[in-house]
Amino acid sequence: MGSVGFWLGTRRMRQLRKEELHELVTERLQRLDRRFTGGRRAIVELLIDAGHPVTIRDIGEMRPGLARSSVYRNLVDLEQAGVVRRIAVDDEFSRYELAEDLTEHHHHLLCVKCGKVIDMASPAPLERELDQAVREVSKAEGFLVASHRVDVLGVCASCRSAGYG
Amino acid sequence: MGSVGFWLGTRRMRQLRKEELHELVTERLQRLDRRFTGGRRAIVELLIDAGHPVTIRDIGEMRPGLARSSVYRNLVDLEQAGVVRRIAVDDEFSRYELAEDLTEHHHHLLCVKCGKVIDMASPAPLERELDQAVREVSKAEGFLVASHRVDVLGVCASCRSAGYG
DNA sequence: CTACTTGCAAATGCTTTGCAGGAGA
DNA sequence: TCTCCTGCAAAGCATTTGCAAGTAG
Numbered sequence: 089m090g091s092v093g094f095w096l097g098t099r100r101m102r103q104l105r106k107e108e109l110h111e112l113v114t115e116r117l118q119r120l121d122r123r124f125t126g127g128r129r130a131i132v133e134l135l136i137d138a139g140h141p142v143t144i145r146d147i148g149e150m151r152p153g154l155a156r157s158s159v160y161r162n163l164v165d166l167e168q169a170g171v172v173r174r175i176a177v178d179d180e181f182s183r184y185e186l187a188e189d190l191t192e193h194h195h196h197l198l199c200v201k202c203g204k205v206i207d208m209a210s211p212a213p214l215e216r217e218l219d220q221a222v223r224e225v226s227k228a229e230g231f232l233v234a235s236h237r238v239d240v241l242g243v244c245a246s247c248r249s250a251g252y253g
Numbered sequence: 254m255g256s257v258g259f260w261l262g263t264r265r266m267r268q269l270r271k272e273e274l275h276e277l278v279t280e281r282l283q284r285l286d287r288r289f290t291g292g293r294r295a296i297v298e299l300l301i302d303a304g305h306p307v308t309i310r311d312i313g314e315m316r317p318g319l320a321r322s323s324v325y326r327n328l329v330d331l332e333q334a335g336v337v338r339r340i341a342v343d344d345e346f347s348r349y350e351l352a353e354d355l356t357e358h359h360h361h362l363l364c365v366k367c368g369k370v371i372d373m374a375s376p377a378p379l380e381r382e383l384d385q386a387v388r389e390v391s392k393a394e395g396f397l398v399a400s401h402r403v404d405v406l407g408v409c410a411s412c413r414s415a416g417y418g
Numbered sequence: 419c420t421a422c423t424t425g426c427a428a429a430t431g432c433t434t435t436g437c438a439g440g441a442g443a
Numbered sequence: 444t445c446t447c448c449t450g451c452a453a454a455g456c457a458t459t460t461g462c463a464a465g466t467a468g
Contacts, residue, residue: 229409229410
């Protein structure tokens with residue numbers, strides 16, 4: 089709801105009803121001879137509900153029924169199927185979120201104190217600049233560009249009020 | 254050397270002679286009651302010479318004399334002293350580079366096939382957009398912005414000629 | 419029925435730590 | 444000489460894998 093082009097916090101789901109999403113996920117998994125089982129469904133639902141990147145630990149706590157090893161294996165499969173995306177935050181554990189084409193292109197605010205990750209939309213002017221810059225690079229370097237990401241590092245509101253920064 | 258604002262590959266050192274750099278590093282370590290020992294010197298020199306982010310493995314191979322554990326410990330100290338910076342690349346190991354205030358503000362091209370990281374300067378218009386966007390965010394969220402980073406994901410020239418995408 | 423899945427436990431591999439001897443100032 | 448540093452080996456810990464039983468289609 090940023091006034092000038094940004095919106096923050098829980099990301100809105102692209103106009104996909106849950107049934108459509110499930111159909112889509114099922115299809116993507118089937119391409120790899122994988123099934124949309126209960127465990128995988130639980131993970132996808134959790135990611136939808138969370139609306140922001142979550143850690144394996146988060147998943148374990150919110151879905152105690154699932155074995156850790158299955159969560160790991162499922163995330164690998166879901167990532168290969170293009171359903172989820174793994175993101176790296178410095179010195180933290182891996183975090184996962186739904187793939188961008190199931191939600192919307194966005195970037196992240198990273199709290200360097202507590203590790204929280206907040207979603208953030210990207211203003212069109214910024215994206216235009218990025219695309220142009222990226223185009224130049226691909227030409228100059230022979231680098232085939234697939235995507236980009238922007239992370240803003242800082243201290244989140246709750247850590248600030250807790251005495252930091 | 255990019256023709257339109259980007260330059261690629263080995264980053265140029267800010268106008269700091271090696272002596273100055275050593276002085277600076279020594280001073281920053283001293284603030285933490287740490288010494289600029291041979292092992293730490295070796296790591297810093299290696300990072301200067303590399304001119305791009307390196308992994309712990311790289312360091313181990315290029316400086317076989319240093320014990321792994323010392324490399325880890327030294328990198329922690331050097332990072333705390335603000336001499337090096339740790340960067341996260343998806344599913345890869347940690348990589349380290351010299352802190353930006355010892356070099357120049359820049360971003361990264363990440364090869365998703367081989368994990369290579371290529372330094373890339375950022376055009377002024379892009380930085381302006383980023384700064385503006387970032388300013389909005391900080392206001393809207395109560396998020397205290399410290400810095401930002403941009404990663405471009407894709408396939409590097411050598412992986413492309415090796416048969417990928 | 420035939421593959422894919424799961425849970426459990428063991429293994430893997432990067433990273434961290436304890437400790438005793440070595441080195442910087 | 445008082446700390447900090449280093450190497451070695453052992454410990455930690457997130458992640459991966461082997462295997463036998465469960466389950467989707």
